[in-house]
Amino acid sequence: MSRPPFGTLAVVVLLAVGTTLGASVHRSPARQATSSQVEVVGATAVCPDLRQAKDLLATRVSVGSGLLPAGRASTGGSVDAHRVTQSGTSVDVPVTKAGQVAVGLGTGTTKDGLVVSATGDLAAGLEVEQITRGERGLNRGLAGLRCEPPKPDIWFEGGSTLIGNESTLVLANVDDTPSSVSITIFTSKKTYQPPSVQGILLAPHTRTQLALDTLAPDEDLLALHVQSTRGRVAAGLRHALRTVRATEGVDWVPQTQPPSSQVVVPGFPAGPGLRTLYVTNPGTDDTTVSVKVTTQDGQFVPATRDAVAVPAGRTVAIRLDAVARTSAFAATVTSDSGPVIAGGFAKDYQQGPVREFAYTAGALPLSGPALVTDVVINRPTESTLILSAPEGAATVTVSPVPVAGQSGAQPSGAKTVRIAAGRTATLNLSTFFRPGATAQLAVEVRPAAGSGAVYAARYLREHGAHGPLTTLLVLEGPATLVSRPAVVDDPQVGTP
Numbered sequence: 001m002s003r004p005p006f007g008t009l010a011v012v013v014l015l016a017v018g019t020t021l022g023a024s025v026h027r028s029p030a031r032q033a034t035s036s037q038v039e040v041v042g043a044t045a046v047c048p049d050l051r052q053a054k055d056l057l058a059t060r061v062s063v064g065s066g067l068l069p070a071g072r073a074s075t076g077g078s079v080d081a082h083r084v085t086q087s088g089t090s091v092d093v094p095v096t097k098a099g100q101v102a103v104g105l106g107t108g109t110t111k112d113g114l115v116v117s118a119t120g121d122l123a124a125g126l127e128v129e130q131i132t133r134g135e136r137g138l139n140r141g142l143a144g145l146r147c148e149p150p151k152p153d154i155w156f157e158g159g160s161t162l163i164g165n166e167s168t169l170v171l172a173n174v175d176d177t178p179s180s181v182s183i184t185i186f187t188s189k190k191t192y193q194p195p196s197v198q199g200i201l202l203a204p205h206t207r208t209q210l211a212l213d214t215l216a217p218d219e220d221l222l223a224l225h226v227q228s229t230r231g232r233v234a235a236g237l238r239h240a241l242r243t244v245r246a247t248e249g250v251d252w253v254p255q256t257q258p259p260s261s262q263v264v265v266p267g268f269p270a271g272p273g274l275r276t277l278y279v280t281n282p283g284t285d286d287t288t289v290s291v292k293v294t295t296q297d298g299q300f301v302p303a304t305r306d307a308v309a310v311p312a313g314r315t316v317a318i319r320l321d322a323v324a325r326t327s328a329f330a331a332t333v334t335s336d337s338g339p340v341i342a343g344g345f346a347k348d349y350q351q352g353p354v355r356e357f358a359y360t361a362g363a364l365p366l367s368g369p370a371l372v373t374d375v376v377i378n379r380p381t382e383s384t385l386i387l388s389a390p391e392g393a394a395t396v397t398v399s400p401v402p403v404a405g406q407s408g409a410q411p412s413g414a415k416t417v418r419i420a421a422g423r424t425a426t427l428n429l430s431t432f433f434r435p436g437a438t439a440q441l442a443v444e445v446r447p448a449a450g451s452g453a454v455y456a457a458r459y460l461r462e463h464g465a466h467g468p469l470t471t472l473l474v475l476e477g478p479a480t481l482v483s484r485p486a487v488v489d490d491p492q493v494g495t496p
Contacts, residue, residue, distance in 0.1 A: 077120025
């Protein structure tokens with residue numbers, strides 16, 4: 001039996017009893033399940049798009065499961081995977097216990113997606129990441145993606161259809177029943193609801209790719225709302241900027257948090273280049289937003305960023321380059337009226353014509369221990385953890401996690417990072433090894449009890465003869481509990 005492809009994961013949470021249709025995942029610290037909530041005992045994650053090209057392009061997937069919450073008894077479990085389009089053929093993933101990671105998966109699969117499923121102890125902490133690496137040609141760059149669960153409602157902040165840009169939306173239905181999907185696109189100029197993408201029917205175990213320049217041509221500052229009117233969908237948005245000779249950047253646009261009156265966007269890296277905050281107003285009334293940045297030296301509102309108009313149904317770009325010259329940072333967006341969505345864009349500059357970019361997104365604070373499953377340690381690669389505490393002082397413990405099948409250099413013990421209130425701190429993950437070591441690392445980022453809210457991201461940057469290669473990953477805490485769908489008595493239904 002051949003190993004199936006691995007790709008963007010979508011987490012489908014199963015209830016201990018009943019069905020999960022319509023249920024919502026609670027990424028919160030472990031606690032006793034109430035009558036309206038039950039522990040997660042099954043999860044599925046979907047990677048919608050894996051790409052391989054000999055000597056030009058390689059995609060790898062890493063899968064891990066976090067340690068069990070305190071007080072939860074071990075019940076065992078397993079992890080397996082199959083292609084989106086081959087639901088009947090599964091193989092075991094070499095993650096056999098909580099607190100373990102497997103890397104280098106999916107390297108033999110292309111032009112398909114991957115569905116990863118976990119049961120028992122391994123479900124609540126399931127974490128999957130996909131990274132595509134191209135050294136040259138039109139796919140040059142790092143494109144990283146946290147594999148998400150299939151959902152009925154998804155938001156993206158990023159992409160463009162201006163000349164030279166290629167923005168592609170990948171949709172996958174991994175369930176046994178059809179799904180129906182509608183798409184709304186917001187830009188700097190207007191809102192699009194193309195008739196051709198209202199009620200797209202996706203057959204079970206299929207995927208499709210939509211070129212956004214055919215739906216909203218010659219537009220910048222894209223934001224997307226993907227809604228399932230029937231069933232659920234797994235979705236990924238890929239953006240590449242190309243010139244005649246080469247690419248000027250490529251990355252997956254991460255899913256961002258639903259509209260809210262306040263949004264925190266973590267993970268803007270320090271350094272030269274563009275640092276842009278995108279804000280979209282999906283409502284029907286204009287709003288005004290203020291922007292506060294959290295840096296290593298403190299919090300402040302950059303000049304002219306205290307009142308930025310965001311028209312109804314439009315996206316605006318707010319440049320924050322100057323902030324990144326001295327510090328990594330997080331940006332907090334506050335709307336004075338209607339809810340907004342937000343995301344971030346970091347374009348790397350160095351000497352020469354080569355450029356590369358990465359996306360970040362609106363995030364929730366860590367609700368518990370978060371896994372980072374793909375950390376490459378070698379001389380040209382820098383993996384930096386960016387931690388922001390915009391409200392109160394926080395402490396996190398960063399601990400190495402065993403990687404299945406790895407030998408050689410061993411990481412040092414756990415590291416404690418203290419973040420003052422209203423500050424951002426960084427940790428270079430190569431410091432877990434002696435200088436010059438080469439290794440594969442995974443880490444758990446665990447907020448201390450009583451800490452203030454912590455927002456976290458990993459910035460991966462590779463430098464060398466092929467220019468900078470970059471991508472960002474926003475961290476999330478584990479989904480340990482799921483809400484039990486409400487049961488309503490129907491007087492028209494007879495009692496058994």
